[in-house]
Amino acid sequence: MSYPSLAPHRRSFDSRRRRRRIIVSLIIVIAFALIALAVRYRTEERRALDYMAVATEIAQSQAESADSLTQMLLDLGSLERQDIISRIDSLGEQASRDLQLLDDQVVPALVAEANGYLSVALGAWHESLTSFDAAVLLILDTEESEVEGDAALTTVFELLRVGDRAFRGFLEARSRIEGDVATGAIADVAYVPDNRENLFDGASIANRFRVTVKLGERHDVSVTARTVPDPLGTRNDRPVVPTSETFGVLAVVTNQGNLTEEGIEVTMTLGSGSNADTRITRQQLVLSLAPGEATTVDFSDLTLVPGALYDLRITASIAEDADPLNNVFELAFYRNLDE
DSSP: OOOOOSHHHHHHHHHHHHHHHHHHHHHHHHHHHHHHHHHHHHHHHHHHHHHHHHHHHHHHHHHHHHHHHHHHHHTGGGOOHHHHHHHHHHHHHHHHHHHHHHHTSOOOGGGHHHHHHHHHHHHHHHHHHHHHHHHHHHHHHOOSOSHHHHHHHHHHHHHHHHHHHHHHHHHHHHHTOOTTTTOSOOOOOOSSOGGGGGGGOHHHHHHHHHHOGGGSOOOOEEEEEEEESOOOSEETTEEEEOOOSOOEEEEEEEEOSSSOEEEEEEEEEEEOTTOGGGOEEEEEEEEEEOTTOEEEEEEOOOOOOTTOEEEEEEEEEOTTOSOGGGGEEEEEEEEOOOO
């Protein structure tokens, strides 16, 4: 009696087992691939969220800078030259910090288009604001031709407009990003807003810079003084300083210009009659005086002869003083007779 062979069944079983193993392996590979893709997407999304948080911070910073620039141009007639330059330099420094902050960010594919627009916007604003002070100085300090200064300021304003257009592209690209990456409010930056176009005309603003007197460099110190003690009464239309144990002069030196003055030489001359031997001369140095600042110089322990007529003269000397008349103080007075 013969039995059927089991070999075909065994081969069929082994074949099915191999297929199951292959299918299981494929499922495992696909599962790992899906997990890897999910992790990668979450990492990409997290990086995109981090990037957009920084972009939102930069937009807020630049919106504040744009408002500051507009206000500066509106207040142009009431600002000093140094204040203008200081404000422009501050705006340029902020643009440099924001540009560096953006350059330091990882840029995921999700935000690549938006980043391209924002990079162009920041680059244009940065170039404009960091060249603004040079354009202003060219306008104020170049007397030969107005054309060059006007053209420089026009270029500054055109770069601001380039940045504004690029930022609008950034906002549009941001609105197309899917998911929660670009949700939330973000500042709308416009250095040249539609309702302020006339404020950013190169030739007009350049002319405003030129005609605003306060913007020119001005060296000017003034001096006034009083005696200690103060005069009491007059004689022959001259004030009379009463007798006292000591006599002194307090000179008040004020910086009336718009630049810091250094090394102001204050000279006091006090004499009676034409006798040079009785003339007293003293000098003191004011090391530094900021615009609008005043300081008191004390000339004390001076000896006077009772009854004599004295001539007091005080000068505050600097180079290129715009108003030399106000840096001299003169007073003729009597020293009262001893009682």
